[in-house]
Amino acid sequence: MRIIVYTALMLWAINSHGLTFQASVEETEWRLSPSIFECEFVQPIPNYGEAVFYHEAGEDLMFHLKTKKNLMGQGEAALHIEPPIWGPSRFALDLGLVAIHQSSVPLKVDPGRANHMMQALMKGMQPTFTRKARYDENEPIRVSLSAANFNSFYKDYLGCVAGLLPVNFRQVAKSKVLFKGGGDYLDAESKKKLDLIILYVKADPKVKALYIDGHSDSSGRRYNNRRLSESRALKVSDYMVKKGIDPGMLTTRYHGERYPVASNKTRAGRELNRRVTIRLEKEDEDMEVEF
Known part of the structure; x- marks a missing residue:
């Protein structure tokens, strides 16, 4: 019909x-x-x-x-x-x-x-x-x-x-990089994602702040997990500063295992929890805090 x-x-x-x-x-x-x-x-x-x-x-x-x-x-x-x-x-x-x-x-x-x-x-x-x-x-x-x-x-x-940028604000406003295994090593895939964020931030003068939050899974002691999440967050912020981002724009925080996004009872869940999130904030634009 x-x-x-x-x-x-x-x-x-x-x-x-x-x-x-x-x-x-x-x-x-x-x-x-x-x-x-x-x-x-x-x-x-x-x-x-x-x-x-x-x-x-x-x-x-x-x-x-x-x-x-x-x-x-x-x-x-x-x-x-x-x-x-x-x-x-x-x-x-x-x-x-x-x-x-x-x-x-x-x-x-x-x-x-x-x-x-x-x-x-x-x-x-x-x-x-x-x-x-x-x-x-x-x-x-x-x-x-x-x-x-x-x-x-x-x-x-x-x-x-x-002449367009390869990404827009929505695509980089809330991003994350994952850490394979139990370390704090930034692999090539993570650096490629960070490079896109850096490219956008340099191009858009309205971006006024970046919030970098480190996380871990629940394997091991809480104290060690907190230190590991700190190391991961610092690896990301240091990489961005070396690539030309003003350190005054960065707020770096670390949370250990406190904010899981998946179950720590499975391998796949633990891999998702081993992460650093990057949130961009523009002038006159309030965004929800997301860890």
């Missing part, structure tokens, strides 16, 4: 006219907001809002629409790739359905289809969303991206993507 409904909706979307929002060739513009943290590639859509390709550091490409007043009815919009008016002999291609929400960002498109949309624009095709109107079920609303001038700005977008 869903396949029948979906097929009917796609045919209605492709063949309907309704109220269309799209920049003309003369009006079409692309705006790139580049940084090492994100690339935002935007096409203003007259009388509607903005079509936004968004590529964050460490993530894949996403797409969303922005509008001050959403005219699409809640439900699912049909997403299809249409030929431009000067190339009507080319076939339309459907990319499925996209959920519509009543907000200033009424729809978001996943990375796979967002990349497909961008490839279509490179070929001169027009990604188009169609959904019945919010206030009139018989009136389709169409929002279509113009491919005009796209390739002229695409190179600038690629340059922005090439």
Whole structure:
């Protein structure tokens, strides 16, 4: 039944006219907001809002629409790739359905289809969303991206993507390194993870503090475990300082076996408890203390 409904909706979307929002060739513009943290590639859509390709550091490409007043009815919009008016002999291609929400960002498109949309624009095709109107079920609303001038700005977008950091704040804000065996040795995998954190901290002036907490499993005496957790925390902080992190940003603590994250009764659990956690804190941003 869903396949029948979906097929009917796609045919209605492709063949309907309704109220269309799209920049003309003369009006079409692309705006790139580049940084090492994100690339935002935007096409203003007259009388509607903005079509936004968004590529964050460490993530894949996403797409969303922005509008001050959403005219699409809640439900699912049909997403299809249409030929431009000067190339009507080319076939339309459907990319499925996209959920519509009543907000200033009424729809978001996943990375796979967002990349497909961008490839279509490179070929001169027009990604188009169609959904019945919010206030009139018989009136389709169409929002279509113009491919005009796209390739002229695409190179600038690629340059922005090439300059992105390999990670974003969410990916490094709460991290941990594990210590195999019973020692305090930082292996190559741990150093690679720490290097990414260090790279991000150096690039983002909003990071104001790093909290480094050492832990152990419950094997052995508590006193020895506490000293071992201290040694592990100091190995991490010393590594970061040697790599250029300001020691004044670091708060180093050690807790022994007091805060296990897994059972110490199993080998796998003990391996998870032998750890150092690293938490980053930004200006004007309160984060939960996590050991």
